[in-house]
Amino acid sequence: xxxxxxxxxxxxxxxxxxxxxxxxxxxxxxxxxxxxxxxxxxxxxxxxxxxxxxxxxxxxxxxxxxxxxxxxxxxxxxxxxxxxxxxxxxxxxxxxxxxxxxxxxxxxxxxxxxxxxxxxxxxxxxxxxxxxxxxxxxxxxxxxxxxxxxxxxxxxxxxxxxxxxxxxxxxxxxxxxxxxxxxxxxxxxxxxxxxxxxxxxxxxxxxxxxxxxxxxxxxxxxxxxxxxxxxxxxxxxxxxxxxxxxxxxxxxxxxxxxxxxxxxxxxxxxxxxxxxxxxxxxxxxxxxxxxxxxxxxxxxxxxxxxxxxxxxxxxxxxx
Numbered sequence: 001x002x003x004x005x006x007x008x009x010x011x012x013x014x015x016x017x018x019x020x021x022x023x024x025x026x027x028x029x030x031x032x033x034x035x036x037x038x039x040x041x042x043x044x045x046x047x048x049x050x051x052x053x054x055x056x057x058x059x060x061x062x063x064x065x066x067x068x069x070x071x072x073x074x075x076x077x078x079x080x081x082x083x084x085x086x087x088x089x090x091x092x093x094x095x096x097x098x099x100x101x102x103x104x105x106x107x108x109x110x111x112x113x114x115x116x117x118x119x120x121x122x123x124x125x126x127x128x129x130x131x132x133x134x135x136x137x138x139x140x141x142x143x144x145x146x147x148x149x150x151x152x153x154x155x156x157x158x159x160x161x162x163x164x165x166x167x168x169x170x171x172x173x174x175x176x177x178x179x180x181x182x183x184x185x186x187x188x189x190x191x192x193x194x195x196x197x198x199x200x201x202x203x204x205x206x207x208x209x210x211x212x213x214x215x216x217x218x219x220x221x222x223x224x225x226x227x228x229x230x231x232x233x234x235x236x237x238x239x240x241x242x243x244x245x246x247x248x249x250x251x252x253x254x255x256x257x258x259x260x261x262x263x264x265x266x267x268x269x270x271x272x273x274x275x276x277x278x279x280x281x282x283x284x285x286x287x288x289x290x291x292x293x294x295x296x297x298x299x300x301x302x303x304x305x306x307x308x309x310x311x312x313x314x315x316x317x318x319x
Contacts, residue, residue, distance in 0.1 A: 106154035123206025130161035152315035167213025200319030205229035219245035227317040229310035243281040265296025
């Protein structure tokens with residue numbers, strides 16, 4: 001009986017949690033006089049129907065296909081966990097002083113140092129702060145799991161400090177937060193980290209006040225964001241109204257809007273009427289969007305269930 005050969009390629013220079021990426025090749029895939037080539041990360045292999053050659057960095061190994069039915073190559077190089085940092089700040093001329101933020105870097109960020117990543121700007125709600133998604137929202141564990149199970153691709157996730165600004169100018173203590181977000185914060189983040197700094201590499205999502213904020217910026221600046229997921233959004237108040245950002249656009253302009261999802265709990269007695277009201281406006285336009293209601297309240301249990309969906313929406317619309 002012929003054997004299956006298992007080849008484990010490890011990189012011992014990196015410590016931490018690792019993902020085993022495996023590829024199984026049956027010998028029937030290799031016909032005489034053919035030279036298929038494939039790869040897993042930095043592993044490359046070729047075969048000519050007789051010999052399988054495995055290349056990893058500066059090493060090469062050969063295996064006779066006649067002696068086995070299949071070869072499984074496993075790379076144990078990549079870590080499985082991202083990192084989260086709540087200690088970083090930027091200096092802002094618009095708001096003054098230093099402004100904090102939380103950042104999640106995906107598992108391969110510190111290993112694959114030439115790679116650029118898409119980014120999700122994840123906005124907090126009223127009465128919360130830049131750490132809330134990390135501490136109450138379980139951001140790291142949810143992002144790690146979503147990446148590991150294939151729900152989304154690797155991405156950088158950033159949560160800025162927004163106070164009670166509703167992410168617009170002039171709503172809170174005369175603060176020009178919109179100017180800060182667009183002209184200070186996003187450029188600072190995208191020049192500090194290896195980010196795909198274009199519409200196809202940028203998404204925005206948020207909860208409650210942040211659900212309003214992400215929708216406001218996605219609709220006002222559709223050229224900046226590829227997708228937006230609004231959770232239990234607070235679509236009301238004296239700040240700019242969302243509906244007019246859509247109704248004042250032409251059908252051709254609405255075709256260029258980001259992919260948009262809003263989701264609200266049926267027991268969320270404050271936000272549900274607001275979301276229903278906006279839906280009644282949007283449904284009369286040609287905007288393509290999704291509105292979902294399901295059992296849930298205005299709480300972290302609901303928002304933690306939204307987060308994997310927001311990650312998937314972002315990933316599905318990244319270029």
